[in-house]
Amino acid sequence: MASVKRYKKDDLTTYCLGATVSMEYLNIRPKDVMKVYVHSAFYESETKEKIRSICEKRGISCEINDKVFQILSQKENCFVIAMIRKYRCELDKDASHVVLVNPGNAGNAGTIIRSAAGFGVRNIAIIRPGVDFFDPKVIRASMGALSRVNFKYYDTWEEYANSDGAGERHYYPFMLDGSKLLHETKIEKPFSLIMGNEATGLPEEFAKIGQPVRIEHGSAIDSLNLPIATSIGLYEATKGGF
């Protein structure tokens, strides 16, 4: 058991906490699943059978081991843990992107990934500093949808804009003082929806990039929460397309 310890950013492996989350990786990126741990109290025999069968077919070791859960999970309802080899993705240059500038919160990042996967926008750029997408909290909040998206880190906005974000692409920075209302804006494809940090939003200079948009709401709140704003943007940009 020397190999299982609490996740740290520099580790070469990470963890899916929970059966649903682990199943996503087993189904979508089985080659990156190194090992699966099952708790002895896991009672969903159908899911357990599925997990066993995928592991057997793919030659992934599947072990009943309760100690691992004490080390890795504080949640009571976690009965399966998949150990994942970290991997690198490239963004699809021709596809639409979500660009997160300095995202700070793991739960929020996971929720955004889930929405992005749901709305078919499977490429996410992160401008540093930004939360570690391989953090088990991110993976869990994404419900495993991290397995379904490409994501890549860039040191600066310029680095993104001059590489994977270059070319025939439409930029939409989401800003509280964006010059156009989202619902009056035709979002052209491929798009980059650009979202700022939870506390600080986007730096002012983004007002000069592409078409800044704002989501209309009343004065009762300062702003919508970040995954909400991102998901409304994704909904508006993709509706009618499924």
Place this chain on the structure above:
Amino acid sequence: MASVKRYKKDDLTTYCLGATVSMEYLNIRPKDVMKVYVHSAFYESETKEKIRSICEKRGISCEINDKVFQILSQKENCFVIAMIRKYRCELDKDASHVVLVNPGNAGNAGTIIRSAAGFGVRNIAIIRPGVDFFDPKVIRASMGALSRVNFKYYDTWEEYANSDGAGERHYYPFMLDGSKLLHETKIEKPFSLIMGNEATGLPEEFAKIGQPVRIEHGSAIDSLNLPIATSIGLYEATKGGF
């Protein structure tokens, strides 16, 4: 200090954890603020001054007391706590509502409240069993916006539909198999956007109530997360109205 202890559902008081959250209650419902605790390490002198001044004007006791924070808050960035007297609200029968059927998660409830306040839908019905809206986790996740909405519990859907939810009102249950797409549906006012539980959604019988709608997304995910779906519904139902 005998009066400060960890929140329990049956308590007559609850807590706002954090300066922003506490300020909302001090501004919006000052009569329900019984006491304010400030941590000795609180450094934002401008906010501190504002809090002091409101408390003085309203005759609310404001005390520097670090022990309270050890008892009530696990977060490092919490320097202000307001103790709130629980209150009862009535829903506005003529206004639009959000109806949460068996909401299970405190953080989700708070995020929904924040969005609802932002989109100007200030009446929330909760069908039991449902998370306790006075839980400090709910209040915190709402960023204090709980102070700006009316909320009321009902034992059953029928109880709601025959009382505050009665009359000339349009019901929109959000269901994964809703018969109409949200973006193709004209949401008539006053509306009730009806949302199910995080894990189980709405019971099937809601398919016969009003106009069931679904938010179109791809097959990569089973469903959107609850606050996301609710907020997209609120956005679509209120856009152009601010």
